[in-house]
Amino acid sequence: MAALLCLLTLCVMLGVAWRANGQFQNHSSLPMQFGPTGQAGWHAPRRVALAFMPALAAGTLLLMVLFVPVLSSIATACACLLGGQLLYHWLLARSL
Known part of the structure; x- marks a missing residue:
């Protein structure tokens, strides 16, 4: 059950990233860091x-499934990683 939840979360995260790739296709690089005032720090392709x-989530969730196979912990990690990605995309939309 925990592995299925991780796989579902990764699929959702990849779908969100795929959608954002189309949304931000006019930009060759995107900010990776935001300061307290909302200004972008450094950029990446x-x-x-x-x-x-999604790559961070894949590594984190793989390690959790292998070493901490507790469903409540994995569900919390999935929610936090997906929430972090959505926050990042919201900040991108605001700054560009």
Whole structure:
């Protein structure tokens, strides 16, 4: 059940990243860091910036499934990682 939840979360995250890739196709690079005032710090190529959160989630969730197979912990991690990606995309939309 935990592995299925991780797989579903990764599929949703990849879908969100795919959609954002089309939305931000006019930009060759995207900000990766935002300051307290909302100004962008450093930038990365668009595909790298959008693939970062799904890649981070894949590594994190794989380690959790292998070493901490507790469903409540994995569900919390899935929600936090997906929420982090959605926050990042919201900040992107605001700054561009």
